Amino acid sequence: MRDQADTRTRIQEIALTLFTEQGYEATSLREIAEALGVTKAALYYHFRTKDDIVASLAEKRLHAVEELLAWAEKQPRTEETRRELIRRYADDLYSGRHREIMRFFERNQTALKHHPVMGKTRERMFELITFMVEPGDPVATRLRNSMAVLALHAASFILDEEVPEEERRAAGLEVAFDLLRR
Amino acid sequence: MRDQADTRTRIQEIALTLFTEQGYEATSLREIAEALGVTKAALYYHFRTKDDIVASLAEKRLHAVEELLAWAEKQPRTEETRRELIRRYADDLYSGRHREIMRFFERNQTALKHHPVMGKTRERMFELITFMVEPGDPVATRLRNSMAVLALHAASFILDEEVPEEERRAAGLEVAFDLLRR
């Protein structure tokens, strides 16, 4: 019982790592199984298909985004709300393995393009971004405000390892807030 | 002779389209050959391996970045140079199929990760970004200035199709300049 949860979770973890490092298509179930020390067939006991492993990962992220969205929808559309949204988004990103999952998304866009869970996630992300923008805003403003979210991600892939994580996060937030203020 | 050049070019074009749409690994030589109306074996007359097709695409982009870099190195490190660099970068992006090639890069990061030509391209891009930054700049400034380049790309994947290309480009430039100016 403990074991099941453990194996399932371990599959997810190893899969996430390998998918992110090598790509979804370039990672075979054999590799995942070998890294785990089990047979390929064992993976199929825990997940119906290779796709299902990915889905289970994507769902974790989807839930986080949906919760954020649910919260946002109950707030007034003020600048302070937007700033708080950015703050919460960053909190998510730096907790759990969300940054890794996002990187997995970024790096496997084509492989995931037609995945149902991804479609939903994309939609929700768009709704989130819509939240950053006032209807009628000029195009440049829309771009700038949307890029606020992007800044949080960029902070961890543009600034590389020499900068400590905490500083990266702070820089991301600073630039994001900057972009928000027109 | 014309024919050979033609077939070679057509292979590159179809490959770029399919690689971008479906991903590098998910696109088989069979598909490319079928789309071209020739046999798989024919592709091997023009390119030694599948990898070589990708390399030939990446090189086009590499040349563009290298030229930009060569130009930049001869300029004084002023803010006006930086603005002109951004302008030229955008010009490149909106000419030829560079935007498509960049999208191909973005979407196939893992597949290309270990590709020699990619390594070089990445290096050059970093040098380009270094150009945006003054040594000693605080982390947030480094992030912000680097994101100027990002803005040009973001303009074409965040703003959706309803916005005409020319407006997207203008918005990208506006936000990029904004980021550059602190």
Next chain:
Amino acid sequence: MRDQADTRTRIQEIALTLFTEQGYEATSLREIAEALGVTKAALYYHFRTKDDIVASLAEKRLHAVEELLAWAEKQPRTEETRRELIRRYADDLYSGRHREIMRFFERNQTALKHHPVMGKTRERMFELITFMVEPGDPVATRLRNSMAVLALHAASFILDEEVPEEERRAAGLEVAFDLLRR
């Protein structure tokens, strides 16, 4: 105890249905287990192997044929005996699930070819058919008389559902008697 017998019987029934509909090789233990609402592993409590399930089905049929044969061997080799044999064979066929089992045999000949119980059943069937024929009969007579048995089966797979079962059976018997009478 009742329960065990029940599960065993239910396995046999579901297996017979699926084997007949989809074929022996095309039916997995997973399917049988799912149709029953138990785990695959549970099947192994009741049957040692997949093969054993088939054997248990074949044995039911084997017993019936053997009883018929035992009866026939004690009778005089008259035409009336032959007619009675046909009658009893038909009775068997239309009682229990023997028609289904026979259809299962017909439809899975290759899968069952090397099965020991099947070998025995085949032998007995040949002895039964031998009973229909007088040694020294010309080839055509041998064929005709053997086909008497075939007529009973043909009645249920050539005449389709529009004809009520009782009529099908009567027609089968009529043609069988016809063939017997040279």
Next chain:
Amino acid sequence: MRDQADTRTRIQEIALTLFTEQGYEATSLREIAEALGVTKAALYYHFRTKDDIVASLAEKRLHAVEELLAWAEKQPRTEETRRELIRRYADDLYSGRHREIMRFFERNQTALKHHPVMGKTRERMFELITFMVEPGDPVATRLRNSMAVLALHAASFILDEEVPEEERRAAGLEVAFDLLRR
């Protein structure tokens, strides 16, 4: 060129033999390839799927039945036509590998059940049998006349190998004509 035709034909021949002996599902492409002395992958050069091999076999038989049907439809519905139909059906059966293909059909009913080409063949066979029967005939007559066709097949699977082929054929025809004559 000769080679292609040869390999394709040899695949069909070996496949037919193995499918008939061991059953469709029980025969793996590996076995076929090994019997041919080529790689599994080579089979896929000549046939798109395992299913396609079967389809190519079934089509041969379908064509024969369709020709027979086309001929029958142009004849008057007399008893002599029926007898000639039986004669031609037997000719078909004893030429080429049709008897083998039919045996393959009989022995793999479930595996082929949902195959489109099989559906068509079944339909045509029914039309052929319809030809043997006068609308309004009593059930037993319908069964008897339909069994005329069956007799031709039975001749080769009920009478065993000790009887020479020519005699089996003659016996089949005799019984078939017998059944036709009420």
Next chain:
DNA sequence: CATGAATGAGCCTTCATTCAT
């Protein structure tokens, strides 16, 4: 009585690549 977890073997299929013609 039955399940949860796992295995080893095998299946069909696809891929990048080669080479004689």
Next chain:
DNA sequence: GATGAATGAAGGCTCATTCAT
């Protein structure tokens, strides 16, 4: 310049079976 035929490696997946609990 290109094709037809083939290969070796690998991939995702399913199956019958086992065994500790």
